[in-house]
Amino acid sequence: MAGGVDIGAILARELPAGAVILPGDERLADYGRDESPAGPFPADVAVKCGTTEEVAAVLRLCAEHRVPCTPRGAGSGLTGGCLPVRGGVVLSVETMQRVKEISPDDLVAVVEPGVITGELQTAVEAQGLFYPPDPASLEYCSIGGNAANNAGGPRAFRYGVTREYVLGLEVALMGGEVLRVGRRTTKGVTGYDLTAGFVGSEGTFGVITELTLRLLPKPPAVATLLAIFKDVAGAARAITALIGRGVRPRVIEIADRTSIDHVRGRSRYTFPANAGAIALIEVDGDADTLDGQIERLGEDCEAAGALDVFAANDPAERRALWEARRLISPSLKEAHPIKIGEDVCVPRSAIIEMLGRVDRIAADVGLPIAVFGHAGDGNLHVNVVSDEDPADPASWAKVDRACARVFADAVDLRGTLSGEHGIGLIKRPYMHLEQSERVLEWQRRWKAMWDPLDLLNPGKLIPERRPTCSE
Numbered sequence: 001m002a003g004g005v006d007i008g009a010i011l012a013r014e015l016p017a018g019a020v021i022l023p024g025d026e027r028l029a030d031y032g033r034d035e036s037p038a039g040p041f042p043a044d045v046a047v048k049c050g051t052t053e054e055v056a057a058v059l060r061l062c063a064e065h066r067v068p069c070t071p072r073g074a075g076s077g078l079t080g081g082c083l084p085v086r087g088g089v090v091l092s093v094e095t096m097q098r099v100k101e102i103s104p105d106d107l108v109a110v111v112e113p114g115v116i117t118g119e120l121q122t123a124v125e126a127q128g129l130f131y132p133p134d135p136a137s138l139e140y141c142s143i144g145g146n147a148a149n150n151a152g153g154p155r156a157f158r159y160g161v162t163r164e165y166v167l168g169l170e171v172a173l174m175g176g177e178v179l180r181v182g183r184r185t186t187k188g189v190t191g192y193d194l195t196a197g198f199v200g201s202e203g204t205f206g207v208i209t210e211l212t213l214r215l216l217p218k219p220p221a222v223a224t225l226l227a228i229f230k231d232v233a234g235a236a237r238a239i240t241a242l243i244g245r246g247v248r249p250r251v252i253e254i255a256d257r258t259s260i261d262h263v264r265g266r267s268r269y270t271f272p273a274n275a276g277a278i279a280l281i282e283v284d285g286d287a288d289t290l291d292g293q294i295e296r297l298g299e300d301c302e303a304a305g306a307l308d309v310f311a312a313n314d315p316a317e318r319r320a321l322w323e324a325r326r327l328i329s330p331s332l333k334e335a336h337p338i339k340i341g342e343d344v345c346v347p348r349s350a351i352i353e354m355l356g357r358v359d360r361i362a363a364d365v366g367l368p369i370a371v372f373g374h375a376g377d378g379n380l381h382v383n384v385v386s387d388e389d390p391a392d393p394a395s396w397a398k399v400d401r402a403c404a405r406v407f408a409d410a411v412d413l414r415g416t417l418s419g420e421h422g423i424g425l426i427k428r429p430y431m432h433l434e435q436s437e438r439v440l441e442w443q444r445r446w447k448a449m450w451d452p453l454d455l456l457n458p459g460k461l462i463p464e465r466r467p468t469c470s471e
């Protein structure tokens with residue numbers, strides 16, 4: 001029951017058998033969690049929609065009966081964005097997994113939202129094409145969730161984030177109306193850019209039921225350089241120097257000692273024993289130019305203080321190296337009962353100052369903090385971990401204190417709360433640090449235009465209006 005309405009029974013009457021997961025079914029618990037530490041928030045009902053019509057029917061019935069509805073992709077989010085904080089229905093698109101079209105002529109793919117990002121990449125690459133956004137979760141996150149969160153990843157440094165690849169969308173609105181926004185052409189400036197507005201709206205404007213995505217020709221060859229540094233500040237200094245010289249690789253990542261120590265023994269690739277920090281730099285282009293590029297980058301890194309540099313041109317070696325990089329976050333989570341991974345972004349010129357501030361926060365709060373991430377973009381994954389008892393609220397209060405200081409410092413350095421993970425539930429209380437009340441108010445009005453009853457993913461992204469003194 002949700003608000004006195006038996007929404008499960010109502011949905012079960014309209015949707016195919018097996019689509020509705022009702023109370024008592026143990027699978028329901030899975031829809032109350034994501035990869036963040038928030039929750040669990042139990043759903044009253046979960047629905048696995050297989051078509052746009054089914055999504056629209058759920059949104060029509062939820063609006064009719066005033067029941068909250070929370071869209072969900074693969075549940076890999078790190079901010080609690082897909083959790084049903086006000087109960088009601090979780091609308092999952094996980095089974096909408098069709099790649100409807102890949103067009104080498106138009107350089108577009110048309111896909112359903114539940115397609116797993118890595119599977120889309122494999123499918124387009126088989127046709128000589130390239131879909132650049134590469135969140136580290138690409139083996140299990142969905143393309144609809146990527147668009148909803150405007151996901152990034154290592155390659156964003158050169159190729160940009162998801163928004164730059166979403167040309168058009170089909171969305172179902174609260175109430176059941178289905179709308180097509182955007183276009184199929186790479187260029188196009190007709191009307192307001194509603195597509196860009198839906199991208200990054202974190203499931204609060206509408207449910208994405210189809211995406212038209214921009215593709216690129218697949219780069220003929222790729223090579224990766226691993227540079228070893230004494231410490232993470234040294235790695236950051238080297239990267240700032242490289243970028244200052246106008247170097248534009250497709251990836252510039254860093255990871256500190258705590259991060260790389262956590263993957264030792266877990267990954268096929270073993271980082272050298274002397275690594276106090278690493279930088280991963282990747283270039284693509286014509287095969288005959290890559291050796292030269294990597295050599296020059298290696299020399300530049302050594303000139304900037306690298307202890308060692310290793311080139312990885314062989315695809316198997318590159319895969320193992322990236323697998324190790326992607327294991328950092330899951331390894332931290334497995335090793336500690338408490339882990340919060342934030343993804344603040346600071347101007348590149350402030351990375352070294354931010355790293356220093358993070359060190360001070362760790363020392364003041366008395367908790368280890370691992371930092372890795374997309375240094376080329378100033379996007380640092382600051383992971384506060386704790387081995388204290390997760391059942392004790394004091395343990396979380398300590399972690400929250402550290403995170404609050406990380407946010408305040410990032411904004412103080414003219415950065416932003418989130419470079420790619422989104423705001424969701426967890427960062428919502430900190431929005432005031434970065435955005436003025438007027439800016440928040442215009443965003444509330446925008447949300448109200450699509451969802452006047454505040455039933456679609458309520459309690460996320462934009463915080464409630466703070467009462468003024470006269471109220």
Ligand SMILES: Cc1cc2nc3c(=O)[nH]c(=O)nc-3n(C[C@H](O)[C@H](O)[C@H](O)COP(=O)(O)OP(=O)(O)OC[C@H]3O[C@@H](n4cnc5c(N)ncnc54)[C@H](O)[C@@H]3O)c2cc1C
Pocket residue numbers: 034035070071072073074075076077078081082093113134135136137140141142143144145146147148149150151152153154202203204206207208209329330420421424457
């Ligand atoms: C180990 C790990 C590494 C990660 N690395 C990265 C990274 O490098 N870069 C990065 O950006 N993120 C990363 N993430 C975070 C996460 O994978 C992304 O935010 C991803 O885009 C979420 O996709 P999802 O399908 O799992 O969405 P979910 O978690 O299911 O949902 C996320 C949000 O999108 C909304 N949503 C989902 N589907 C739809 C839809 N069809 N229509 C409307 N709204 C929808 C939900 O309501 C929610 O607000 C990582 C996560 C993990 C666990």
